[in-house]
Amino acid sequence: MSDKSRGAYWAANIRIITISMVIWALVSFGFAIILRPLLSGIPVGGTDLGFWFAQQGSILTFIVLIFYYTSYMNKLDKEFDVEE
Amino acid sequence: MDQFVINLIFVGASFALYVGIAIWARAGSTSDFYAASRGVNPIVNGAATAADWMSAASFISMAGLIAFVGYGNSTFLMGWTGGYVLLAMLLAPYLRKFGRFTVPDFIGDRFYSQTARLVAVISLLVISITYVIGQMTGAGVAFSRFLEVSNTTGLFIASAVVFVYAVLGGMKGITYTQLAQYVVLIIAYTIPAVFISLQLTGNPLPQLGLFSTHTGSGQPLLTTLNEILVDLGFNDYTGNHGSTFNMVLFTLSLMVGTAGLPHVIIRFFTVPKVSDARKSAGWALVFIALLYTVAPAVGAMARLNIITTIFPNGLTETPLAYADKPDWMLNWENTGLLAFEDKNGDGFIQYYNDANPPAIAEELGWAGNEMVTFNRDILVLANPEIAQLPGWVIGLIAAGGLAAALSTAAGLLLAISSAVSHDLIKSMINPNISEKGELLAARISMGFAIALATYLGLNPPGFAAQVVALAFGLAASSLFPAIMMGIFSKKMNSAGAITGMIVGLGSTVLYIFTYLGWFFIPGTNMLANTPDNWILGISPLSFGAVGAVLNFAAAYVVYKMTGDAPAEIQELVESIRVPKGAGAAVDH
Numbered sequence: 001m002s003d004k005s006r007g008a009y010w011a012a013n014i015r016i017i018t019i020s021m022v023i024w025a026l027v028s029f030g031f032a033i034i035l036r037p038l039l040s041g042i043p044v045g046g047t048d049l050g051f052w053f054a055q056q057g058s059i060l061t062f063i064v065l066i067f068y069y070t071s072y073m074n075k076l077d078k079e080f081d082v083e084e
Numbered sequence: 085m086d087q088f089v090i091n092l093i094f095v096g097a098s099f100a101l102y103v104g105i106a107i108w109a110r111a112g113s114t115s116d117f118y119a120a121s122r123g124v125n126p127i128v129n130g131a132a133t134a135a136d137w138m139s140a141a142s143f144i145s146m147a148g149l150i151a152f153v154g155y156g157n158s159t160f161l162m163g164w165t166g167g168y169v170l171l172a173m174l175l176a177p178y179l180r181k182f183g184r185f186t187v188p189d190f191i192g193d194r195f196y197s198q199t200a201r202l203v204a205v206i207s208l209l210v211i212s213i214t215y216v217i218g219q220m221t222g223a224g225v226a227f228s229r230f231l232e233v234s235n236t237t238g239l240f241i242a243s244a245v246v247f248v249y250a251v252l253g254g255m256k257g258i259t260y261t262q263l264a265q266y267v268v269l270i271i272a273y274t275i276p277a278v279f280i281s282l283q284l285t286g287n288p289l290p291q292l293g294l295f296s297t298h299t300g301s302g303q304p305l306l307t308t309l310n311e312i313l314v315d316l317g318f319n320d321y322t323g324n325h326g327s328t329f330n331m332v333l334f335t336l337s338l339m340v341g342t343a344g345l346p347h348v349i350i351r352f353f354t355v356p357k358v359s360d361a362r363k364s365a366g367w368a369l370v371f372i373a374l375l376y377t378v379a380p381a382v383g384a385m386a387r388l389n390i391i392t393t394i395f396p397n398g399l400t401e402t403p404l405a406y407a408d409k410p411d412w413m414l415n416w417e418n419t420g421l422l423a424f425e426d427k428n429g430d431g432f433i434q435y436y437n438d439a440n441p442p443a444i445a446e447e448l449g450w451a452g453n454e455m456v457t458f459n460r461d462i463l464v465l466a467n468p469e470i471a472q473l474p475g476w477v478i479g480l481i482a483a484g485g486l487a488a489a490l491s492t493a494a495g496l497l498l499a500i501s502s503a504v505s506h507d508l509i510k511s512m513i514n515p516n517i518s519e520k521g522e523l524l525a526a527r528i529s530m531g532f533a534i535a536l537a538t539y540l541g542l543n544p545p546g547f548a549a550q551v552v553a554l555a556f557g558l559a560a561s562s563l564f565p566a567i568m569m570g571i572f573s574k575k576m577n578s579a580g581a582i583t584g585m586i587v588g589l590g591s592t593v594l595y596i597f598t599y600l601g602w603f604f605i606p607g608t609n610m611l612a613n614t615p616d617n618w619i620l621g622i623s624p625l626s627f628g629a630v631g632a633v634l635n636f637a638a639a640y641v642v643y644k645m646t647g648d649a650p651a652e653i654q655e656l657v658e659s660i661r662v663p664k665g666a667g668a669a670v671d672h
Contacts, residue, residue: 006658006661006662009661009662010661013661017173017174020169020173021169021173024166024169028162028166028335028339029332029335029336032158032162033328033331033332033335034328034332036324044295045294045295045296045304045305045306046295046303046304046305046306046307046308046310046322047295047304047306047307047322048322051155051158051306051322052295054155054158054161054162055150055155055158055161055294055377055380056291056294056377056380058161058162058165058166059161059162059165059369059373059376059377060373060377062165062166062168062169062369063366063369063370063373065169066168066169066172066173066362066365066366066369067363067366069172069173069362070172070359070362070363070366073177073359073362074359077359077663077664080662081664082662082663082664083359083663083664084357084358084359084663084664084665084666
């Protein structure tokens with residue numbers, strides 16, 4: 001593959017990783033910890049949304065992130081003809 | 085049937101299964117032994133990774149950790165799962181493409197330096213050996229409680245079983261036993277949780293039960309739990325009672341540390357393709373989440389259950405009489421993990437926080453908390469008894485706890501033995517060793533590693549809880565940054581990476597030992613371990629993430645002073661960034 005398409009493939013990978021990392025940090029460090037007081041008005045089963053993110057929501061988000069990344073990269077691999 | 089016989093049947097049957105798998109999955113080559121010939125289905129690898137990852141601490145201790153602190157210990161839930169996102173995106177696919185057998189193998193080749201390889205081997209050995217101690221002691225405890233043998237005998241049986249399947253099968257044997265162990269441990273964990281959730285909320289899914297209405301009080305379970313805890317002088321369950329800053333930092337350290345643990349990383353070398361490595365990380369997290377979303381429900385429900393067992397008619401009415409204690413309390417009192425003392429001599433048990441006594445304590449003549457010892461590990465192990473489930477569920481818990489401890493121990497032992505036979509012997513001492521010779525060396529190293537782990541399990545250093553913090557701290561501050569820079573920076577050179585690892589490793593060890601004592605020996609700490617003494621308020625347990633930042637920073641400064649990595653290394657980095665051609669790179 002040419003250096004140019006190699007660069008474009010890697011740039012696309014870095015972009016999706018960056019977006020994923022922002023969401024990763026937002027649900028865990030953000031919603032579950034630092035931003036929890038701001039979300040305290042949203043009730044979830046006897047507590048608030050921040051508590052739900054801390055004990056369940058962040059884990060579920062992590063799973064979605066990995067599977068989305070996997071399918072995105074599979075498409076990207078095909079597009080750039082670098083799949084195995 | 086006698087409970088002992090039931091436990092024996094469950095544990096015996098599960099052990100027979102593991103040994104059977106070992107005989108079926110014998111390793112014939114080093115590729116078999118180190119990486120199961122890279123032929124593992126990604127979903128199977130996901131389940132094996134989950135068992136590899138979920139240790140005695142996850143199975144036995146985590147629900148208790150959450151139950152006694154509540155919201156504040158959500159750090160473990162997020163920290164021990166968030167690392168898989170880092171693994172899937174930042175490490176696993178590229179390391180699989182690189183196609184080697186061990187973590188020091190990558191660091192040594194990428195940074196074209198035997199010194200870098202050696203520093204990585206040292207980090208790996210410290211991390212994995214400290215980690216394995218907890219698994220062996222966990223297996224010993226589970227044996228002694230459920231099979232009525234001494235701790236020592238239990239440990240020898242556990243070591244013998246691990247010896248059979250790890251030495252015979254290497255990674256291949258370990259992979260398929262871990263798959264079986266995952267099935268055993270997840271069933272064992274889930275069944276009691278489902279029953280307890282049904283009893284308390286009418287909802288069979290513990291994940292939903294946690295946020296459902298408590299049938300006894302007609303209001304949400306967590307609201308009821310908060311009210312009761314506050315009435316007894318405890319902190320409320322859902323509130324934040326610690327430092328937000330350290331909560332963030334500790335969670336981050338656990339996440340980065342998880343991604344840098346060698347025994348987890350090497351699992352991703354066993355799948356056939358790069359895309360499988362990504363997918364496999366997702367499945368691993370799914371299988372882990374099946375336990376990690378149940379654990380907080382078990383924690384909250386068990387805590388509520390215990391309080392309502394002691395105060396069956398409400399907090400202001402007569403509590404449980406000593407004479408009416410249920411059998412599970414008597415069983416666990418025998419182990420010393422649970423103890424009562426009738427301080428006011430009224431024949432009834434009072435359980436409350438006497439450091440912050442509620443108003444009712446004085447009114448009712450309470451003279452102090454009478455449940456004087458309550459080991460948090462009891463929660464999961466005694467759960468079936470507390471919820472009055474049948475004897476076979478207890479047998480299942482026994483087999484599940486042992487599966488969790490043994491599966492993690494085996495993964496760690498493989499990481500240790502492959503670092504010795506592959507990185508020290510093959511790559512550094514005797515590069516001309518034949519494949520047969522290396523395989524034999526790998527098996528002998530495995531035997532030594534098991535002997536060492538058994539010795540440490542029999543004579544545990546008295547600081548088992550703190551060494552886990554050290555293991556995560558070192559994984560976060562030494563290995564993770566080095567691997568990540570090796571992939572994401574084409575030009576990072578050997579001097580930078582070596583300096584970074586030493587700075588990360590050194591600063592983390594120094595910070596932890598400053599507050600917890602040199603080699604954790606009590607009294608040798610240079611500063612008292614209190615928040616006032618911590619630099620910028622950083623807890624020693626949370627330092628791993630800071631060590632990682634120092635690693636990156638030091639590496640960058642030295643790299644800037646010493647110049648780019650050679651062209652052929654930059655070409656190597658280019659090649660690991662794309663999946664194409666991974667199938668070919670099997671051996672070297």
